[in-house]
Amino acid sequence: MSRVNTVLGPVPAAELGFVAVHEHVGYGMPGSELDPQWWKTPEQRYAETVPKLRRFREHGGGTFVDVTGICNGRDVDYYKSLSAKTGVHIVACTGFVGGDTALPHFARASVDYLNRQFVHEITVGIGGTGSRAGVIKVGVSRGGRMTELDKRIYRAAARAAVTTGVPILTHLAIDPEPAVAIFEEEGLPLHRVLFGHADDGPNAPNTPHEWIFERGGRIGFDTFGYETELADPPFWARPRRERLEHFLGLVRQGYLDQLLASADANCSPLGWPGVRGHTVNYLFEDLIPDLRDAGVDQATITKLFVDNPADFLTIRS
Numbered sequence: 001m002s003r004v005n006t007v008l009g010p011v012p013a014a015e016l017g018f019v020a021v022h023e024h025v026g027y028g029m030p031g032s033e034l035d036p037q038w039w040k041t042p043e044q045r046y047a048e049t050v051p052k053l054r055r056f057r058e059h060g061g062g063t064f065v066d067v068t069g070i071c072n073g074r075d076v077d078y079y080k081s082l083s084a085k086t087g088v089h090i091v092a093c094t095g096f097v098g099g100d101t102a103l104p105h106f107a108r109a110s111v112d113y114l115n116r117q118f119v120h121e122i123t124v125g126i127g128g129t130g131s132r133a134g135v136i137k138v139g140v141s142r143g144g145r146m147t148e149l150d151k152r153i154y155r156a157a158a159r160a161a162v163t164t165g166v167p168i169l170t171h172l173a174i175d176p177e178p179a180v181a182i183f184e185e186e187g188l189p190l191h192r193v194l195f196g197h198a199d200d201g202p203n204a205p206n207t208p209h210e211w212i213f214e215r216g217g218r219i220g221f222d223t224f225g226y227e228t229e230l231a232d233p234p235f236w237a238r239p240r241r242e243r244l245e246h247f248l249g250l251v252r253q254g255y256l257d258q259l260l261a262s263a264d265a266n267c268s269p270l271g272w273p274g275v276r277g278h279t280v281n282y283l284f285e286d287l288i289p290d291l292r293d294a295g296v297d298q299a300t301i302t303k304l305f306v307d308n309p310a311d312f313l314t315i316r317s
Contacts, residue, residue, distance in 0.1 A: 002314040005122070005134035005166070006063070006089045007079045016089060017062020019309035020280050022169065022196055022222035022262035025049060025066050025082065025090070028073040030103055032271020039271050042078075049267035052279050053086040059284035063089040065262075065313070067169055069097045069137040070106065070117075073270040076129040091134040091313065094121035095157055097171050098139035099149030107149055114156035115163075122164040134313060136161055138179075139171030144206070146178045154179055158186035165316040173198040173207040173219065180215060189216060194260060194312060196220035199246060201228075201238040213255050218312060221247045222262035225282035226275065234275055244290055256300065260308050261287065 002013040026045060033039050040048075056064065068074045076092050083090040095118060096102050106114065121133045136157045141147045146154070161168050168188070170179065173195035183190060190212075198207045199221040209219055227233060227240040250259060263282045266274050288301060 004091065004310075004313045004315065005132040006083070007076055007092050007129075007131040008083050008089070010132075011089060013310040013314045015062075016306070016310050016313065018060050018305045019063040019065065019313070020056070020061060020262050020283060021065045021194070021260050021309045021312070022067055022220055022264050023064050023280050024068050024264070024266045025075070025079060026073050026268045026270045027068050027097075027266055028270025028272065029101060030071050032073070035271045038269070038273060040268060045268040049082060050085060052267045052281065053082060053088050055281050056284075057086055057088050059281060061088060061280070061284070063091060063309070064280065065091040065093075065135060065169075065309075067093045067097075067135065067137045067171075069093055069095050069101070071101055071103050072097055074126075076126045076131045080129065080131060092126060092131060093135045093137040093169070094118045094126070094133035094160075095137035096139065096153055097137060098141045099147050099153055100141035102149065102153070109152075111152050111156045111159070114153060115159045118156060118160035119163055122160065122166050133166070135166055136168045137171065138168060140175055144172075145175050151178060151182065154182045155186060158183050158188045161188050161192055162186060167192045167194065167312050169194045169220070170196050172196065172203055173212065174203050176208065176212055176217075180212075180217070191216045191218065191258075192316065194218040194220045196222050197264070199223055199238065199243050200226065200236040202236055204238065204246065209250065213258055218258045218260060218308075219250070219255070220260050220262065222260070223264045224261060224287050225263045225265065225278045230275065230277070232276065240290075244294065248294055248296070251296070251300065256303055257308065259304060260312065261304055263287075
């Protein structure tokens, strides 16, 4: 039976329902808990997060994939509590948002050590939580080019993905050539990789979508909602209509099977203000109405948010 690791245990892939495949319960840089201006108490975070996940569930959301990663505020016991309280499946990840977010202990580690760390968190559990990671996160560091540390992490992740059967999700889809070379050298089929943030303002022009698609990779349009129309847009924002038309263009070109979408929102940002008003529920409240207004049928919406993520997240033994 196909299954996916969630923080409350494995579930059949068919039970994931509607999936938000690239989200954060709370993301922060290492040391952000020392910032007295933006750091929140556990009670504050809980009060911000539970209503958003409950709303997600009320809309029909089934699964929330948290891709926060090691060193960035990942708290699996907290995720377990949230999942039990709201009824939303939560998938936790192993890996790193990017090499530049890894603390020195991991930044100095070998490929073999990192691989063993990832495999342990997928097959045994994350820390003492007993919960197993369901996806591996990797990323390109600041500057837009993979560093030597990024490459070590990517190689370790590829080996862990081959060993355990869980997929890889990337932070940024720019500079993918070294990544694809590593995955191919390690024998990882590219349909097991979701190249994320292919739609944001700075990176969309530098992402070779067709090149990735031709090699079998998946593309994540997972910054939906970060729009220049916001009152205080982040630097990675993009005009709403421009992103939507870009996405629809790829659907019309026949790449539907290789596309996934999400909002990359924080339920409760850690150590930074976040983007006011942007939540995972953008998917239901704004994106899906936009898709319907553009003539996208329910079968296509189901493919994007139910079928494709279930196929991607399924553990391949």
